Amino acid sequence: MIKVGIIGATGYAGGELVRLLMQHPGAEIKWYGSRSYVDQKYADVYRNFFEIVEDKCLDDNIEKMAEEVDVIFTATPQGYLGGILTEEILSKVKVIDLSADYRIKDVATYEKWYGIEHKSPQLIEQAVYGLCEINREKIKTTRLLANPGCYTTCSILSAYPLVKEGIIDPNTIIVDAKSGTSGAGRGAKVPNLYCEVNENVKAYGVLSHRHTPEIEEQLGYAHDGKPVTIIFTPHLIPMNRGILVTAYASLAKKVTADEVRAAYNKYYAGEKFVRVLEDGVCPETKWVEGSNYVDVNFKIDERTNRVVMMGALDNVVKGAAGQAVQNMNLMFGLPEAQGLELVPMFP
Amino acid sequence: MIKVGIIGATGYAGGELVRLLMQHPGAEIKWYGSRSYVDQKYADVYRNFFEIVEDKCLDDNIEKMAEEVDVIFTATPQGYLGGILTEEILSKVKVIDLSADYRIKDVATYEKWYGIEHKSPQLIEQAVYGLCEINREKIKTTRLLANPGCYTTCSILSAYPLVKEGIIDPNTIIVDAKSGTSGAGRGAKVPNLYCEVNENVKAYGVLSHRHTPEIEEQLGYAHDGKPVTIIFTPHLIPMNRGILVTAYASLAKKVTADEVRAAYNKYYAGEKFVRVLEDGVCPETKWVEGSNYVDVNFKIDERTNRVVMMGALDNVVKGAAGQAVQNMNLMFGLPEAQGLELVPMFP
């Protein structure tokens, strides 16, 4: 039984980690770390866990936690883990970081987009980017796992096969993404109030959203390591969960729909959690809600020689906690889908 | 042209006052009072007013304001106006208070339910409770108007004719009310976040909500001045605007549906803003959205000798700003419906 500690257990991603791990046969949460709710019952913070979780919240002492658990999940603000993680901690415990601190290899890029100094750049190199479908083998052996962002998981998986196969010119990619509001976190801010989000839709972080360089770096690897520059525009949607990506790119060569489909199947046919939809079916976030699936599909536009790529996932599951558990499974040699065989909930 | 000042112009009720007064031919806002946004453009706080309101927010100096305007609307937290209002201010300006400070005649009752000390009890007596359909004549001459609460307006208007006519026993009344989230205000609190309210419904303030004594006092007046005790239970609904009241009471005498309908018509047939729906039609909040209407109807239960009374209004309009403007019209001798001929918006 894997002993688990969570730092940031009382945010939305933390809460979802608890939901998934409570249903996981091979893991056991030993430490519900929190800054704001120390000594309060965890089930008083999230009452869905009433009579399911009896533990109280503990503090977020990572050194002590490292002595007591096998793996630490950090669902914390950007910069937090970067400021406290050490080689010594990593020598005792595996770390799965849901923040962005170790996702980007180039420190300068991280510091520019995040506007903060990276306090432990020496640890970045060993971190493995935890997009399971692409980095599976490296994930199995790492002790420091950088769990991908929600938008990035959806964006990369939607475009990856076409970049990898040279079907599209990656420097023409435009990602127009739509996200439910849980992605904004549980912080008490006016723009996230019900009455501000409901009956409303808006773009935000236009041309400056921090997931941009993360998408670019990963698609760059798929593009033979050459740099990739894209446009990424996130939008806030009045719903709790779900991300939909609609991405556009110019075709780099003449292809048929069958050839494009073959490219998706080449990479995803054996992937349980990536579903390439049937011809003509557009992904909908509702069809993956509560599950670890990503649904993808595409359509070729002969009028403009472009392709429209589409992807949908649940931002709290495959976009955060679910993928983190999938990574844990890989890192500990468990069946990759263990605890994640969740059927999407509809309606 | 009536010169208007608003204290608390940047809350939801304040914003709605601005929306209504911008469309009012006889009033002009001279002072957008705020605590948090002084010197900021009002249209930067509520961007719906971009290119419509050019003014900046001013402070909330009521004494200065009293020199410059004809009427002050206060859309402020409970206790605020009670702490600053004076005879001198009232000698210079009319005041329409959207808070509860002068609604309840008995200071002890106010202090018990609100848990705060009333700092100007000597002013309570002269305040007129601004439920236009019931207190119209008194409203016309007052200088201190206590604008009714949102739940109370809907609850009282749904039950008033049947209490007044002795058709129901008012001490058996149970009001089960459902409100949209704008009633919770624009404060940044976790329970009002989108993800907490959406896809959720709950009761709150059970048996302790502050609108209870206000409903009881007003229905008491209708009950020949005898005390009335009721149950009032509010619920939070995932929508922006609207209150629906479903109220239950035992019949005090044998009546037919026609007699009950006649009672409603006796009080409301001439009332523009109270619509007694046709037989069998249940009020829906959507049918009054954005307007100053209250829709009411009823159904007699012969099995239990009770009547079900129903009412719907827009909590920000007839439940707050709209009724305040209606009161202003009465207090200044304008046509009562001026600026309020708003057709409900659907969908």
Place this chain on the structure above:
Amino acid sequence: MIKVGIIGATGYAGGELVRLLMQHPGAEIKWYGSRSYVDQKYADVYRNFFEIVEDKCLDDNIEKMAEEVDVIFTATPQGYLGGILTEEILSKVKVIDLSADYRIKDVATYEKWYGIEHKSPQLIEQAVYGLCEINREKIKTTRLLANPGCYTTCSILSAYPLVKEGIIDPNTIIVDAKSGTSGAGRGAKVPNLYCEVNENVKAYGVLSHRHTPEIEEQLGYAHDGKPVTIIFTPHLIPMNRGILVTAYASLAKKVTADEVRAAYNKYYAGEKFVRVLEDGVCPETKWVEGSNYVDVNFKIDERTNRVVMMGALDNVVKGAAGQAVQNMNLMFGLPEAQGLELVPMFP
């Protein structure tokens, strides 16, 4: 492995049965019965099941189905099963009926409230009302299970201990219930369109809703078999899932909060799926979403000598498919919670 057939697999309750049974280790769906989608892939009707369910929809031939499966779930319109069920079918297969056809023992009452003739009244007597927490032993041995309604499950469980213990006068009960829109089914009707339901709340079926006699009958059994008459008012809420019941009744004797709590605990302390919340905590539908839990609590009103009883459940799970699976488990001697250990999903 229990072989399962579903008639009405393509409605919302049918879809939820599929979701739950796909995660159930002891059952296997052999027949996805449908009227409208025969020969279409089930996953084309509900795309959440893409790559999870490969079967096609079959017709709704109950006789043929009875030869091939161990249990038939019927998630069909009222009157449908009553018109086709026979002793012969019941001799071959167990039937769990999610419609109301066998819930009410008195045929005249059924026919009056449902407005249809009952075609197989001779089968009613043997049917067991499947409220697991109350009828567990009878459920274990029946072959015809009347699965309770969504509103009724929530209403009865909220009030049952207090009726049973003589704490309240059941003839004073008023149930004010609020339901998400999935309860209205997947039929294409204007009142269920997004724009009609969203940003709206209304009562419907006032004093005539069909769940009324079902609640009355069951509470009558708890009331020493004496008849009970209540008021039941359902409301439509802009959310997908969830029912909240707020019920009111007069106290039949002087009790303390501790005594009332003891009554709830007497019946529910050992019940996994009924959670008696802590003092002062009101049930919220969001805290049970996607799970088989019912959360209940209460508050005594000394001012009016009444008690407010509250309950919340997911109408598609504990209010329909989840309770049906719980009943199946009981009827087949499986652990009662098998396949139902679903942690509620938040947000």
Place this chain on the structure above:
Amino acid sequence: MIKVGIIGATGYAGGELVRLLMQHPGAEIKWYGSRSYVDQKYADVYRNFFEIVEDKCLDDNIEKMAEEVDVIFTATPQGYLGGILTEEILSKVKVIDLSADYRIKDVATYEKWYGIEHKSPQLIEQAVYGLCEINREKIKTTRLLANPGCYTTCSILSAYPLVKEGIIDPNTIIVDAKSGTSGAGRGAKVPNLYCEVNENVKAYGVLSHRHTPEIEEQLGYAHDGKPVTIIFTPHLIPMNRGILVTAYASLAKKVTADEVRAAYNKYYAGEKFVRVLEDGVCPETKWVEGSNYVDVNFKIDERTNRVVMMGALDNVVKGAAGQAVQNMNLMFGLPEAQGLELVPMFP
């Protein structure tokens, strides 16, 4: 007083026409035309009009209507007006068509994208495309007005100045649009049910949506009459009203943000209903809800040499009924904004 007839008065756009015209001082509805609700009270179809509209629905006899009114609004399915409109009717009455029948000059293009035969192609030439801000002068003198589509109004107004001024290459335009559900109409269809739309987002009509050629034709006029080919992708959002457009295009020349802003101001500075937002402010649909405003803004991406153009409007107002009334005002010589000085409603 302009006498108005409406064909299709009981759809959502028809309902909004009624709302706006009831508040219009210079127009009077004489004919509420309907196919489904003949002889029923209009206020029984849309109960927001209870005690506001007393008329009953009449049939949709356009010839008779042409004798009795000054202007006919048609809010009807595609192809309907095309099949019944004649020169004779146009000789008696002005027609404002909210369908697409006369928007596209090239019949073949219309027939290809709409998949129906155009029955009155001889009338297309005289029709004026009613985008007031661009075609104002022509609108004033036409008797056949093709009212623009909701997506098209938002898309064109967002990009028009930059195309007209040669700042962007119009053949690189990608329009990613998000719409509330009222745009789908009031037809009873499963995909528009509350539970299907709520908590969900999806693209639809990918690369085949009928508003594509309409946008292309109008932007072609701005592009010196040269053909323009774009990508247009609509998405369905869980909200009632509002369209948000996020459009992308390559810059055709080196420009500063100030120069781009100057281009917007050149065309919109004097336009009441187009608000060019301040630098850095992204349009939100909520800020225009219920009003005739379009909010636009842009951001230059130096990394990719592209510009992101954004626009928001209320699809039922500026995207349909509001623009139709604005056109009516122009066609009858009334002040253009009469009856349209609606302050957006928030929240």
